Amino acid sequence: MKLMSKPKLEIKSVTKVFAGNKNRANVLALDQTNLTIMPNEFITILGPSGCGKSTLLRIVAGLEEQTTGDVFLDGQELFGPSSNRGMVFQAYSLFPWLTVEENIQFGLKTKEIGAGERKEIVRKYIELVQLEGFEKHYPRQLSGGMQQRVAIARALANDPEILLLDEPFGALDNQTRTLMQELLLEIWEKSHKTVLFITHDVEESIYLANRVVVMTSRPGRIKADIPIELEHPRPYSIKVEPKFLAYKEQLTELIREESLKAMMEIK
Amino acid sequence: MEKAAKTEEIVNHPAILSKQKLGSGTRKSRNWLQPQAAIPHRLYVGISISSIVLLFAVWSLLTYTGMVDPLFLPTPVEIVHSGITLFTEYGFINDIGITIYRVLAGFLIAVVIGLPLGILMGTFKVVEAFFEPMISAIRYMPASAFIPLFILWIGVGELEKITIIFVGSFFSLVLMVAVEVGNVRRELLEAAYTLGRSKLGVLRSVILPASLPGIMEILRLILGWAWSYIIVAELVASASGIGSLILESQRMLKTGNIIFGIATIGVLGLLSDIILKICIKKAFPWHYGR
Numbered sequence: 001m002k003l004m005s006k007p008k009l010e011i012k013s014v015t016k017v018f019a020g021n022k023n024r025a026n027v028l029a030l031d032q033t034n035l036t037i038m039p040n041e042f043i044t045i046l047g048p049s050g051c052g053k054s055t056l057l058r059i060v061a062g063l064e065e066q067t068t069g070d071v072f073l074d075g076q077e078l079f080g081p082s083s084n085r086g087m088v089f090q091a092y093s094l095f096p097w098l099t100v101e102e103n104i105q106f107g108l109k110t111k112e113i114g115a116g117e118r119k120e121i122v123r124k125y126i127e128l129v130q131l132e133g134f135e136k137h138y139p140r141q142l143s144g145g146m147q148q149r150v151a152i153a154r155a156l157a158n159d160p161e162i163l164l165l166d167e168p169f170g171a172l173d174n175q176t177r178t179l180m181q182e183l184l185l186e187i188w189e190k191s192h193k194t195v196l197f198i199t200h201d202v203e204e205s206i207y208l209a210n211r212v213v214v215m216t217s218r219p220g221r222i223k224a225d226i227p228i229e230l231e232h233p234r235p236y237s238i239k240v241e242p243k244f245l246a247y248k249e250q251l252t253e254l255i256r257e258e259s260l261k262a263m264m265e266i267k
Numbered sequence: 268m269e270k271a272a273k274t275e276e277i278v279n280h281p282a283i284l285s286k287q288k289l290g291s292g293t294r295k296s297r298n299w300l301q302p303q304a305a306i307p308h309r310l311y312v313g314i315s316i317s318s319i320v321l322l323f324a325v326w327s328l329l330t331y332t333g334m335v336d337p338l339f340l341p342t343p344v345e346i347v348h349s350g351i352t353l354f355t356e357y358g359f360i361n362d363i364g365i366t367i368y369r370v371l372a373g374f375l376i377a378v379v380i381g382l383p384l385g386i387l388m389g390t391f392k393v394v395e396a397f398f399e400p401m402i403s404a405i406r407y408m409p410a411s412a413f414i415p416l417f418i419l420w421i422g423v424g425e426l427e428k429i430t431i432i433f434v435g436s437f438f439s440l441v442l443m444v445a446v447e448v449g450n451v452r453r454e455l456l457e458a459a460y461t462l463g464r465s466k467l468g469v470l471r472s473v474i475l476p477a478s479l480p481g482i483m484e485i486l487r488l489i490l491g492w493a494w495s496y497i498i499v500a501e502l503v504a505s506a507s508g509i510g511s512l513i514l515e516s517q518r519m520l521k522t523g524n525i526i527f528g529i530a531t532i533g534v535l536g537l538l539s540d541i542i543l544k545i546c547i548k549k550a551f552p553w554h555y556g557r
Contacts, residue, residue, distance in 0.1 A: 063457050083463030093454040097476045097553045106472075107462035138553040151458075158462055 006075065008194045009037040009060065009162055014069030016055050029055045031219035033069070037162075042188055042195045044205040045213045046251060048259040052220025053198050057166050060196065061087045073161055083107055086155030087164045091171040093151055094139040100150050101126065101135040107158035125153040128187055145176040152184065162194040169204070181207055182236055189232055202255060203239060206230075206247045214254045217262040224254055341523045346530075349523030359512070363531065366497055366508040369425065373432020374493045378486060381440040388441065389448025390474055399445075402438050410435030411499045423504040428497065435496035436489050443489075447481040448474060480547065480554040487543040494536040 016030040029052040037043050047053040058064035060071055062081035071078045073085065094103050101122045108118050126132060129149035139147055148168050155163055165184075169177040185208055188195055199205050205212045206228055214224040228247060230238060238244050299306060323343060329335045330342040337345070353359035388395040410431055417427045451474050459469045501510020509528050516524035548555045 061457075061461055063460065081457070081460035083461065085461060087458065087461040089454050089458065092452065093458045095455060095458075095473065095476070097479075097551070106459070110463045110468070140553065154458075154462070164461075 005039060007036045007072075008039045008041070008074065009035075009196070010070075010072040011035040011056070011060065012070045012072070014056070014059060014066045014071065016052065016059065016064070017067045028219040030059075030066075031221050033220065033222055035213060035222060035225075037194060037196065039194055040192045041211060042197065042209050043211050043213060044197045044199055044209040045215060046199060046202065046205040046255060047215035047220065048217050048255060048262045049200055050262060051215045051217035051258065053215050054166055056215075056220065057164050057196065057198050060162075061085050061164050063087075083110070083158050084161045085164055086158055086160035086162070088148070088151045088155050088166065088168045090167045091144065091148070094147055094154070096139050099136050099138055100131060100142070103139070103150055104154045104157050106154060121157050125157045128156070128190075129153045129183065143176075144172050145180055148172065148180060149183070152187070156187070156191070156193070160193070162196060165195065165197045167198050167200070170199075170201075177204070178236060184208065185232075185234060200255075202248055202251045206244060206251065207234065207236075207239060212247075212251060214251065215258070217258045223258070226251065338520060338522060341526070346523045346526050349521065350527040353512075353524060353527060357512075359531075362507055362509050362512050363535070366501065366510070366532075367535065369428045369500070369508065370432055370490075370493050370497045372425075373429040373497075374436055374490055376429070377433050377436035377440055377489075381437045382444060382482070385441040385444025386448050386470075386475070386478075388445035389478075390470060395445060395449075398441070402441055405434075406438040406442060410496050414500060414503050418504055428500045428505065428508075431500040432493050432496050436493050439492070440485065440489050443485045444478075444482055447485060448478045450481075451477045480551045483543070483547045483550070487540060487547065490539055490543065491536055494532060494539075498532060 011033055014030055014033045015028070018027040018029055020026045033056060035043075035056075045053045045056065055064060059066045060078070062078060062085065078085075095106060098106065104122050104125055105118050108121060113121070122135075126135060129152055131146065131149055131153070134142065134146065139150070142150070151168070152165075169180045172180060181204060188208075197205075197208055209228050212224075212226045212228060213222055214226070215221065216223045226247070230243060230247075326340075326343060330337065330340055341349070384394075384398065388398055413434055414427075414431060417430050421427050421430065455473050455477055456469050459473045460466075464472055497508070498510040498513070501508040502514050505511040509532055513525050513528040516522075516528065
């Protein structure tokens with residue numbers, strides 16, 4: 001059945017070299033990276049810090065230009081950023097001068113959507129991220145977790161083909177992070193968007209994904225691509241089940257080698 | 268906030284509480300001298316008021332006892348008298364008006380030209396590369412040093428005064444605005460791109476609103492500088508304005524008028540600053556306060 005459907009996103013032998021200068025050598029951040037994502041998949045990319053996973057996401061978003069290789073969305077080659085790929089950044093990416101509802105409809109203003117319909121969309125996504133009552137608040141009045149919920153709503157309100165998240169819960173405390181993971185999974189189960197999620201947290205990568213892609217560090221390459229066969233919906237208690245722990249052990253081992261390698265290199 | 272909570276926890280700890288009781292006699296004074304520690308609001312205001320009272324007390328002591336020649340420093344009451352005669356007999360209000368007019372004219376022209384230029388320099392490296400060297404160099408040439416040149420070029424009329432204010436404000440304004448605009452967080456621009464905004468669209472929808480509070484603060488600062496430039500301009504060659512009154516009073520040994528003139532400029536500068544400050548806070552609720 002999967003053979004029938006066409007891939008949503010294809011990353012084909014993408015390489016990224018950051019040009020150095022007199023004092024610094026060129027850095028090969030990504031080396032011949034290939035990844036195919038099918039519609040409605042939730043992919044997490046797991047890797048140690050500095051492995052180029054964010055670079056890969058930024059290339060997909062069009063915010064960074066690859067040195068070689070191509071990226072296709074629904075078979076169309078991508079050049080530069082566009083609203084068909086929604087992005088959620090690590091933190092502080094909300095427009096501080098706009099209220100919660102104004103932030104959410106920021107992307108809608110460039111589209112041919114009437115005010116009434118826009119209001120309806122905003123209401124729907126505020127409800128989805130459970131921020132009823134905070135419509136008129138400014139970002140600085142919200143906690144970090146609430147801000148990230150607005151960022152997710154803002155990206156989704158634009159109805160992108162794929163949702164890209166760059167360690168969106170990395171700056172949050174543990175309890176908030178867990179709640180946000182549950183919320184994001186719930187949203188995905190409802191909307192079935194294609195999602196590409198970057199993280200360095202093993203547990204997070206398993207809990208959210210139906211495929212975990214492990215990356216090597218320097219140069220970034222895809223080391224393993226592991227399907228997660230856990231049923232949906234996934235309660236948070238799934239994190240202590242034997243099946244989950246088995247994945248955790250396997251991935252921890254894989255990522256540990258890379259982290260050690262990365263640590264040595266920085267020295 | 269977190270820090271405060273922790274302090275509270277520590278303070279309420281029974282072991283520490285008992286210790287505090289033992290040394291309670293010295294506790295308050297120790298708090299005053301603790302670096303960066305807060306003091307009670309009433310104490311703060313009290314100290315502030317006493318400094319002003321002290322100033323007047325020393326002033327009165329020096330003048331009323333005759334320790335200082337009234338020619339150098341008149342008594343506070345005499346200065347108030349000079350002020351009243353200035354308004355009633357010498358039409359001081361016209362001098363104030365003409366000085367305000369010159370400051371605002373020069374400042375507003377600098378803003379009208381400098382603001383767009385600064386925004387473009389902060390946004391586009393091409394524009395920055397073209398204007399930066401020239402503006403940076405002129406910025407360090409003091410506006411007051413240009414006065415003889417301007418008198419030579421355009422005479423001693425209003426245009427010369429306004430030009431001095433313009434030169435004094437414009438170059439710093441452009442560079443400071445350019446830096447402010449250049450500091451807009453990259454994430455905000457990137458977020459706007461992924462939400463479908465074009466490269467030029469972000470200028471209006473992100474760069475301008477994000478840097479506006481900072482720009483207004485810069486304008487406030489520069490207006491403050493303009494007040495000191497106008498007096499220099501009026502001291503050198505002018506028949507009207509607060510600066511020329513100060514100079515004339517010096518020639519006639521009217522020390523009271525000089526001091527009253529200086530105080531007037533201070534009050535005007537302070538007033539314009541406070542008005543702008545309040546307007547800025549009101550205009551950007553998302554940036555200041557809740």
